[in-house]
Amino acid sequence: MASGRHQGPDDDAGPVRPTSRDVARSAGVSQATVSLVLRDKWHGRVSTGTAEVVRTAARELGYRPNLAARSLRLGRTRTALLVVPALTNEFFARVHTGAARVAAEHDFGMVLYPSPEIAAPAPDPFGSARAALDGVIASSMAVEALATLRADGLPLVMLDSDPGGSEATVNLDIADGMRRVVEHLVGLGHRRLAHVTAAVDSWTFHARARALADALADTPAALVRTERAELTVTGGLEATTRVLSAAPDATALVCDDDMLAAGACKAVRRLGLRVPDDVSVTGFDDLSLATAVEPELTTVRLPAEEIGANGMRALLAVLEERAPDTGVLPVALVARGSTAPPGPAWRHGGAR
Amino acid sequence: MASGRHQGPDDDAGPVRPTSRDVARSAGVSQATVSLVLRDKWHGRVSTGTAEVVRTAARELGYRPNLAARSLRLGRTRTALLVVPALTNEFFARVHTGAARVAAEHDFGMVLYPSPEIAAPAPDPFGSARAALDGVIASSMAVEALATLRADGLPLVMLDSDPGGSEATVNLDIADGMRRVVEHLVGLGHRRLAHVTAAVDSWTFHARARALADALADTPAALVRTERAELTVTGGLEATTRVLSAAPDATALVCDDDMLAAGACKAVRRLGLRVPDDVSVTGFDDLSLATAVEPELTTVRLPAEEIGANGMRALLAVLEERAPDTGVLPVALVARGSTAPPGPAWRHGGAR
DNA sequence: CTGAAAGCGCTTACAG
DNA sequence: CTGAAAGCGCTTACAG
Structure with missing residues (x-):
């Protein structure tokens, strides 16, 4: 015995x-x-x-x-951690789905760690997620938030983030998405756009702002106002109210996110105006919220599952000391009911 | 050496x-x-x-x-698994927040496993979540889905589930919530309600249907129609379209969930009717979607974080061989713009 | 107040 | 084709 x-x-x-x-x-x-x-x-x-x-x-x-024994012996756990800023958000849910699928295909487990702070250093996920980890994938986070992780020397793949921040980054073509929004709006005849920007200090929102400015430079249209909004429906509502009082001549609101766009639509209506007749509104992400509201939102569809899947593939590559594929994934404009040509008053240069 | x-x-x-x-x-x-x-x-x-x-x-x-070594030595991992049917849903995100908070207070880690199948046996979460686990909390799942887990002899706490299913269950007062919806609607003058029910085979939705029937029994109102809907906005829209063609005299739609209610509102409007003037609509859960749409939804607020927190406390109790506190948590009706007295035509008994 | 030793359950290089 | 043995890194009962 x-x-x-x-x-x-x-x-x-x-x-x-x-x-x-x-x-x-x-x-x-x-x-x-x-x-x-x-x-x-x-x-x-x-x-x-x-x-x-x-x-x-x-x-x-x-x-x-016994997995603990196996891990101890192997020095590998075949488990990856996915760090996301919020669980509530469908985008991250879909990123997880994609990453977990690829992980499963390679007999890897996937553990999820929601880190409420996007930019601040996250509380130690090892104290919390606890599992022993082979590597980390972080979506839409600031590099600084991952300091603890990096200190542990774990391989890190970043998604939808500053390309310079880690050993591998898998990104969406945010700039192209914003460019298509601008083309769509300008094509409809809009000349005075306002930006409802997310008050979140992460690469993806900085990229959206930069792309909007760049895209506008090539057109006859101008950005007449930018307002920062907390990333909620109410935040979008409040920021839009400010936009429309400061720039009542704006005919289109470019929102950084679908939730913001839903709030923008509410604000427009509270001012007695209509979407899209008086003001056009665009979102970003194409969450299910985009088709839950009325009118449905014109928005940019992000291949969320695919970026999750590519992120996991990149991590696998890093782990096997192969070169990760860090291609930029294409996005698509989805035109729906929240955008239309500017109202007749505007087309004729009149005031509201 | x-x-x-x-x-x-x-x-x-x-x-x-x-x-x-x-x-x-x-x-x-x-x-x-x-x-x-x-x-x-x-x-x-x-x-x-x-x-x-x-x-x-x-x-x-x-x-x-090295956590693997510690776990091996201790035979305990201080990690719990939270199994939820969907990540996309804010309710589960909040359940996770509550459970993770209590876990952290007790130096426990919390790992999340999204199991797409609510009722079918889940794929082995050990193959996937991989971490060694001390216990499991499952929210709104069928017991059958947890067969693998149970087979492992892991302590299991179920949330928002059939009270008979596991060693401990922490529930919401679903019946009371539905009763309040009925009281609210009947109080407004509605007499012909229809139920847009979620086509999901889990305890919580069965409970909602049963509670609706029970609550109605004590009132002068009647349930004129029930339609099953896939648990999406589109599902709600389609089911409501069927409801209103089969029972055009219904003045209020009781929906099992806020997403369904958002779809119901869209269906009502597509038929040329107004919410709440012609048809009142109620949701359930009080997700942020409830205030993103217009009109905002009258719904039942569920204490999601609290049920998560209580679930983790119950698991801790089971682990320490104490009696878990399996109290039922109270819910609250939140009345908003999607409900109103039935339109004048209905009050006078006329047809639409 | 401190150290030497055993053993948690697994996997693999090696010897047969 | 199969087995005995070592050791991954940790924690704790025990002896000093």
């Missing part, structure tokens, strides 16, 4: 979980053989019959390998 | 992470002392000076305990 009598960490916890030792004993083989068979490394090393006996014994005992 | 030459699992991976052995050597003490000091179990066993030396050495080396 090999059980360390005075060392047992736990003596009362219900039925004892079987170990590979138990399987070996039950199958009449060594622990090594059990490991080989169960890890599928037995071909040409263990006879087919023995393998079958081992598998049967494992099944009958309900054996499940 | 104690490193097992031919056993090293990994020879190339960058700077070697320091172990407690390195800290001990650097501080000139034994590994045991390091462990005692760092786990804060040294009082009266190690001198203050030695403790300080150990702490300094650990800091200087950037030592972090």
Whole structure:
């Protein structure tokens, strides 16, 4: 009997979980053989019959390998952490779906860590997510927020973030998305746009602002006002109210996000105006909210699952010391009911 | 040198992470002392000076305990798994927030596992979430979906679920919420209600249907129609369209969820009617969507963070073999713009 | 007040 | 084709 009598960490916890030792004993083989068979490394090393006996014994005992022991031995956990700024947001939910799918395909686990602070240093995810990790994927976070992680020397892949921040970055073509919004609006005849910008200090929103300015430079239209908004529907409503009082001649509101755009629509209506007749509104992200509101939002669809999947592929590459594919993913404009040509008053240069 | 030459699992991976052995050597003490000091179990066993030396050495080396080794030794991981049917849903995001907060207070980690199938057996979360776990909290899932988990003999706490399903259940007062919706609607004068029910086979939606029928029994009002809807805005729209063609005399639509209610509002308007003038609509959950749409939704606010927090407390109790507190949490009706007295035509018994 | 030793459960290089 | 043994890094009961 090999059980360390005075060392047992736990003596009362219900039925004892079987170990590979138990399987070996039950199958009449060594622990090594059990490991080989169960890890599928037995071909040409263990006879087919023995393998079958081992598998049967494992099944009958309900054996499940102890992951802590395996990790300790292997020095690898086959687990990645996905850090996102918010769980509430569908975009991140979809990023997770994509990343988890690729992880599963490679027999990796995926653990999720919602870090409320996008820019501030996150509280130690190891104190919280706890699992031992092989690498980290962070979406739409500031590099500074990942300081603890980096200090641990873990491979880090950043998504929708400053390209210079980490060993690998997978990005969306934010600039192209904004350019298409501008083209769409200018094509409809809008000349005075306002920007409802997210008051969030992350690369993706800085990129949106920069792209908007750049895209506008090539057109006859101008940016007449920018207001910062807290990233909620109410934030969008309030910022838009400020925009329309400061720049009542704006005919189109470019919003950094669909939630902001939903709030903008509410603000427009509270001022007795109509969307899109009097004011056009655009969103960004194409969350399900975009089609829940009325009119439905013209917005930019981001390939959320795909960026998650590519992020996980990049992490796998880094882990295997291959060069990660850090291509920029294309986005698409989705035109819906919240945009239209500016109202007749505007087309004729009149005041509201 | 104690490193097992031919056993090293990994020879190339960058700077070697320091172990407690390195800290001990650097501080000139034994590994045991390091462990005692760092786990804060040294009082009266190690001198203050030695403790300080150990702490300094650990800091200087950037030592972090290997969690796999600790788990293996302790047989406990201080990690709980939260299984939710969807990440996209704010309700679950808030449940997670509450559960993670309580977990952190007790130095527990919290790992999230989104299981797309509410009712079907989930794919093995151990293959996927991978972390070694002390217990599981599952929100709004069918017991059958947790078969794998239960088979592992892990303590399980269920949230917003069939009270009979597990060793501990923490529930919301769904029945009371539905009763208040009915009181509100009947109080406004509605007599013909229809139910847009979620086509999801989970306890919480069955409870909502049952509670609606029960509440209605005590009133002069009647349920004139029930339509099942896929749990999306579009699903709500389609089901409502069916409701209003089958039961054009319904003056109020009770929806199982805010997304469904948002879809219902869209359907009403597509038929040329107004919310709430012609048809009142109610939601359930009070997601931020409820105030993003217009009119804002009358709905039932569920204490999502609190149920998460109580769930984690219950799990902690089970783990410590104390009796879990499985109280039912109160909910509240939030009356907003999507409900009003039935239109004049209805009040006078006329047809639309 | 401190250290030496055992052992948690696993995997793999090696010897047969 | 199979087994015995070492060791991953930690914590704790025990001996001093």
